[in-house]
Amino acid sequence: xxxxxxxxxxxxxxxxxxxxxxxxxxxxxxxxxxxxxxxxxxxxxxxxxxxxxxxxxxxxxxxxxxxxxxxxxxxxxxxxxxxxxxxxxxxxxxxxxxxxxxxxxxxxxxxxxxxxxxxxxxxxxxxxxxxxxxxxxxxxxxxxxxxxxxxxxxxxxxxxxxxxxxxxxxxxxxxxxxxxxxxxxxxxxxxxxxxxxxxxxxxxxxxxxxxxxxxxxxxxxxxxxxxxxxxxxxxxxxxxxxxxxxxxxxxxxxxxxxxxxxxxxxxxxxxxxxxxxxxxxxxxxxxxxxxxxxxxxxxxxxxxxxxxxxxxxxxxxxxxxxxxxxxxxxxxxxxxxxxxxxxxxxxxxxxxxxxxxxxxxxxxxxxxxxxxxxxxxxxxxxxxxxxxxxxxxxxxxxxxxxxxxxxxxxxxxxxxxxxxxxxxxxxxxxxxxxxxxxxxxxxxxxxxxxxxxxxxxxxxxxxxxxxxxxxxxxxxxxxxxxxxxxxxxxxxxxxxxxxxxxxxxxxxxxxxxxxxxxxxxxxxxxxxxxxxxxxxxxxxxxxxxxxxxxxxxxxxxxxxxxxxxxxxxxxxxxxxxxxxxxxxxxxxxxxxxxxxxxxxxxxxxxxxxxxxxxxxxxxxxxxxxxxxxxxxxxxxxxxxxxxxxxxxxxxxxxxxxxxxxxxxxxxxxxxxxxxxxxxxxxxxxxxxxxxxxxxxxxxxxxxxxxxxxxxxxxxxxxxxxxxxxxxxxxxxxxxxxxxxxxx
Numbered sequence: 147x148x149x150x151x152x153x154x155x156x157x158x159x160x161x162x163x164x165x166x167x168x169x170x171x172x173x174x175x176x177x178x179x180x181x182x183x184x185x186x187x188x189x190x191x192x193x194x195x196x197x198x199x200x201x202x203x204x205x206x207x208x209x210x211x212x213x214x215x216x217x218x219x220x221x222x223x224x225x226x227x228x229x230x231x232x233x234x235x236x237x238x239x240x241x242x243x244x245x246x247x248x249x250x251x252x253x254x255x256x257x258x259x260x261x262x263x264x265x266x267x268x269x270x271x272x273x274x275x276x277x278x279x280x281x282x283x284x285x286x287x288x289x290x291x292x293x294x295x296x297x298x299x300x301x302x303x304x305x306x307x308x309x310x311x312x313x314x315x316x317x318x319x320x321x322x323x324x325x326x327x328x329x330x331x332x333x334x335x336x337x338x339x340x341x342x343x344x345x346x347x348x349x350x351x352x353x354x355x356x357x358x359x360x361x362x363x364x365x366x367x368x369x370x371x372x373x374x375x376x377x378x379x380x381x382x383x384x385x386x387x388x389x390x391x392x393x394x395x396x397x398x399x400x401x402x403x404x405x406x407x408x409x410x411x412x413x414x415x416x417x418x419x420x421x422x423x424x425x426x427x428x429x430x431x432x433x434x435x436x437x438x439x440x441x442x443x444x445x446x447x448x449x450x451x452x453x454x455x456x457x458x459x460x461x462x463x464x465x466x467x468x469x470x471x472x473x474x475x476x477x478x479x480x481x482x483x484x485x486x487x488x489x490x491x492x493x494x495x496x497x498x499x500x501x502x503x504x505x506x507x508x509x510x511x512x513x514x515x516x517x518x519x520x521x522x523x524x525x526x527x528x529x530x531x532x533x534x535x536x537x538x539x540x541x542x543x544x545x546x547x548x549x550x551x552x553x554x555x556x557x558x559x560x561x562x563x564x565x566x567x568x569x570x571x572x573x574x575x576x577x578x579x580x581x582x583x584x585x586x587x588x589x590x591x592x593x594x595x596x597x598x599x600x601x602x603x604x605x606x607x608x609x610x611x612x613x614x615x616x617x618x619x620x621x622x623x624x625x626x627x628x629x630x631x632x633x634x635x636x637x638x639x640x641x642x643x644x645x646x647x648x649x650x651x652x653x654x655x656x657x658x659x660x661x662x663x664x665x666x667x668x669x670x671x672x673x674x675x676x677x678x679x680x681x682x683x684x685x686x687x688x689x690x691x692x693x694x695x696x697x698x699x700x701x702x703x704x705x706x707x708x709x710x711x712x713x714x715x716x717x718x719x720x721x722x723x724x725x726x727x728x729x730x731x732x733x734x735x736x737x738x739x740x741x742x743x744x745x746x747x748x749x750x751x752x753x754x755x756x757x758x759x760x761x762x763x764x765x766x767x768x769x770x771x772x773x774x775x776x777x778x779x780x781x782x783x784x785x786x787x788x789x790x791x792x793x794x795x796x797x798x799x800x801x802x803x804x805x806x807x808x809x810x811x812x813x814x815x816x817x818x819x820x821x822x823x824x825x826x827x828x829x830x831x832x833x834x835x836x837x838x839x840x841x842x843x844x845x846x847x848x849x850x851x852x853x854x855x856x857x858x859x860x861x862x863x864x865x866x867x868x869x870x871x872x873x874x875x876x877x878x879x880x881x882x883x884x885x886x887x888x889x
Contacts (some may be wrong), residue, residue: 161506164429165498168505169476170422173415176477181415186408187356187391196360196389199321202314204362205307208325208334209382213304220296227288230281237282244274320401324349325362325387333387349390355405357390458518462511469508472501683714690714738781738865742888745776745785745817746810752789753808756797764803765796765823771810776817778885780866788859788870792821792881795856801826801877812887819883829874856881 183189211219234240248271255264280287318336324345326333339345349357362385395402453461475497616634635649690707693699699707749771753760760767796806800823807822856872863870868885 157506158502160429160432161502162498163425163432164509165473165476165502165505167422167426167429169473169498169501170419171426172473173422173477174419176474177415181412185356186405189408192404195317196321196358199314199317200360200362200389202310202317203323203325204382204385206311206314208362208385213300216300216304217297220293220300222289222292222296226292227285230288230292237278240278241275244271244278247271316400320391320395320399322349322354322390322392323360323387325360325385327383327385329383334385349388353393354390355393355395357388359387360389361386458511458515462508462515465504465511466508469501469504472497472504476501683718686714687711687718738784740779741782742777743780743782743785745778745780745819745885746771747775748782748786749789749808749810749819752786752793755790756793759797763797765800766805767808768805769808772812776810776812777888778817779888780885781862784862785866788862788883791856791859796821796823799823799825799827799879813884815887816884817887819885821881823879825877825879829877829879 180189180191186192234243248267252264252267252271255261255267281291322335322337324333324335324337324342326342333342333345335345337345337348339348351357391401391405397403397406476494690711694704694707694711753767753769800806804824807820809818809820811818811820860870863883863885866885868883871882871884873880873882
């Protein structure tokens with residue numbers, strides 16, 4: 147156990163040493179250009195400080211122009227006048243734009259009856275239009291506007307530059323300067339010396355840590371650029387001089403702080419770089435001698451080789467990348483802030499530990515991959531298990547599938563050739579478009595090709611795609627059982643043949659599907675409705691029978707209960723009789739006793755049965771029939787049942803205070819009997835549902851009735867070789883009975 151922990155310690159120590167050595171090399175390369183300088187004042191960082199300082203010095207002192215002087219120096223060129231004048235277009239365009247901007251605002255104010263706001267918008271619009279007209283009328287007017295704009299820019303510039311005065315004053319405390327204007331001989335300095343000679347004698351290497359000659363040309367731009375600075379450049383004059391850092395500066399001055407900090411970092415950098423080189427050499431020496439590390443690599447090899455080869459290479463690259471990133475982190479932490487080593491020491495240790503792990507894993511993977519690639523015979527076998535190889539095989543299989551698909555595309559030669567022609571045309575037109583770029587002469591040829599070949603093919607292609615999409619939509623509808631209309635068939639193409647075959651198949655399925663669906667629906671609804679309508683009176687009979695068994699009920703209550711039981715029993719009998727009658731009609735076992743019957747008289751008798759009910763209702767019956775008898779060969783009892791059912795339905799389902807129209811008309815060899823009323827219930831769009839058994843206009847099934855009335859009526863009329871039709875128009879319900887007349 148001790149040996150095992152000792153081996154782990156050796157591996158960890160070696161990994162840390164190796165990471166430390168690499169980080170030093172990276173530090174040497176990364177920061178070498180900065181820390182090989184003589185001191186801080188020769189670094190690029192300090193040169194940037196000088197650039198900022200001289201820019202501010204030029205603006206605040208050397209070429210310090212007052213705001214009023216800057217305004218007086220404004221120059222406006224003819225190009226600027228024209229640019230301002232045509233900035234937003236020609237005169238008519240600008241006036242049109244202004245009118246468009248205010249039109250909606252004025253209209254909205256007028257709609258809101260806010261005349262005051264409308265007047266304000268009108269005034270603003272007119273002022274802008276007058277301003278534009280004056281701009282195009284007078285150069286002096288434009289000149290004044292441009293000068294005003296530039297004055298505003300200068301005011302903003304002078305206000306903005308004050309934000310940089312604190313930084314300038316900070317730099318000025320450490321940087322001594324002497325600048326002279328070669329043309330006028332005037333000099334500027336921040337030294338206490340009164341004459342130029344004294345200043346030059348003081349600014350020598352004996353008194354200064356750093357001294358350099360510096361030139362400020364007339365077009366010298368600030369380190370910080372502002373809008374409006376270009377208005378001042380023409381007024382600047384060039385300066386020549388020197389900038390220096392005194393040896394007598396206080397240790398608390400920012401320049402001395404940076405100077406001392408640079409020296410410390412420079413020492414650390416040299417020590418760090420040299421130490422890392424020594425440690426890295428030691429690591430390579432130990433790697434050759436230490437059997438522990440090599441033994442560990444061999445131990446992991448069996449597990450590592452189970453991973454696909456391409457994934458191993460990817461993992462190697464990823465871990466190596468992050469290992470390199472952590473080297474950069476280590477360098478940044480070491481040189482981040484040398485004044486707080488305890489604060490940032492934890493981060494350095496963390497980065498070093500993580501980086502050591504990553505670099506050790508990178509080296510181990512590199513070694514294992516090297517061993518893998520040395521065995522060239524085995525590489526081929528390993529590669530066949532790689533993901534990229536398997537992906538390549540999948541692509542190959544895909545290519546074979548595409549090849550087979552192309553072969554299938556030409557099973558029908560006509561279709562395959564059409565596809566080939568379309569593709570050839572598309573690629574040909576694309577190539578022709580590229581040729582236009584090479585030589586515009588081909589534009590005419592391209593237009594001719596597009597007009598006589600491209601457009602006709604596009605039309606045919608769009609038409610074929612439309613036909614194909616209709617076929618696809620139809621097959622989708624057929625798949626979900628929606629047969630719909632037949633597909634249009636035109637021409638003798640493959641798509642036309644396919645559409646025709648689909649129509650044939652659809653017609654073969656349509657009849658059986660409709661019958662099956664109807665049978666299932668009728669079966670379900672019949673069971674549901676029969677169960678409901680039979681259960682309702684039966685439940686009442688059972689309930690009141692139980693109440694009759696109760697002791698102590700009065701004779702009056704007993705009679706009421708018996709009356710309810712009697713009523714519900716008759717209701718139950720009526721339902722059962724109607725059900726048997728419909729079943730008998732459906733089976734064809736009904737016998738008719740045909741007689742010559744006056745239909746008008748039979749209708750009058752049927753209405754007379756409901757005379758009291760009609761008088762008590764709010765309905766107004768309008769009955770129209772001929773004065774002459776209308777005879778038909780019918781079974782009077784059965785046809786009376788038809789009229790009875792229809793009149794009963796009218797009384798139950800008509801809207802209150804509406805009219806009911808009943809007419810009897812001769813039509814050549816037919817008699818037409820019509821019942822029309824306004825339904826108080828919403829009618830189904832599917833008229834056939836009203837003929838189904840136990841269907842009611844009252845879907846809540848709160849009205850009296852069996853729901854078999856129309857079904858019985860239609861069955862009776864059908865047996866008489868007549869017809870019973872229903873039509874609806876909104877809530878208008880119309881039943882028409884047609885029977886043969888006899889003389």
